[in-house]
Amino acid sequence: MERVPMTAEGYARLEAELKRLKTVERPEIIRAISAAREHGDLSENAEYHAARERQSFIEGRVREIEDKMSRAEVIDVSKLSGQEVKFGATVTLADEDTDEESTYQLVGTDEADVSDGRLSITSPLARALIGKGIGDTAHVNTPAGSRSYEIVAVNF
Numbered sequence: 353m354e355r356v357p358m359t360a361e362g363y364a365r366l367e368a369e370l371k372r373l374k375t376v377e378r379p380e381i382i383r384a385i386s387a388a389r390e391h392g393d394l395s396e397n398a399e400y401h402a403a404r405e406r407q408s409f410i411e412g413r414v415r416e417i418e419d420k421m422s423r424a425e426v427i428d429v430s431k432l433s434g435q436e437v438k439f440g441a442t443v444t445l446a447d448e449d450t451d452e453e454s455t456y457q458l459v460g461t462d463e464a465d466v467s468d469g470r471l472s473i474t475s476p477l478a479r480a481l482i483g484k485g486i487g488d489t490a491h492v493n494t495p496a497g498s499r500s501y502e503i504v505a506v507n508f
Contacts (some may be wrong), residue, residue, distance in 0.1 A: 355425040357439050357473060362463035363426045370417045373410055381407045420462060429457075432508040437481045439473055444505040445481075448489065453504060458482075477501075 358366075381403055388400035429440035437443055442457045456471040458481070464472035471478050480490040481503065490501050 353423055356420055356423045356460060356462075358420075358424045358426055358460040359429055359440060359463060360426055362460050363421070363424055366417050366421055366424075366462065370414065370421070373414050373417070377410050378414075381410060429508055434508070435485045435506055437484050437503065437506055440508060442507045443481055443503060444507075445490075445501040446504050448500040448502055 384403040385400065385407065388397055388403050391397055391399065427440055432438070432440050437458070439458055442455060444453060444455045446453050456466075456469050456477075458473050458478050459470045461472050461474055464470050464475070473479075473482075476494070477490070477492050480492045481501075484490055484503055486503050486506055488503050490503065492499050492501065
């Protein structure tokens with residue numbers, strides 16, 4: 353079984369979503385299905401079919417989250433240190449063409465949100481950064497061409 357690296361914060365978010373699905377969404381959809389059944393003929397009841405489809409989505413998401421949580425390898429970023437880029441590091445980069453700086457934390461696949469500064473460990477940029485230190489240059493091939501970034505800072 354493949355382990356999935358995840359920060360404690362990412363694990364807590366999955367846990368919260370699972371709790372919401374089980375305690376709020378599930379009971380609501382059961383009530384909606386029950387109410388739709390009372391309207392009569394189920395074969396032509398759009399409300400019933402929509403509620404069943406939503407129930408199927410919720411149950412699938414519950415199974416998916418439970419699977420990810422069972423395979424999670426929670427990494428406490430606060431206990432990490434060093435000057436080398438690895439999972440959990442917050443890295444400040446300078447684009448060598450524009451000198452524009454950006455900061456990203458390397459996180460698990462399910463936690464990634466580039467607009468919030470969380471970069472998936474499996475992304476091309478993160479893979480190019482792994483193992484490098486301050487002052488090193490990472491070269492990344494993008495759809496727009498090759499880009500080079502200098503690592504300005506590594507924090508945990």
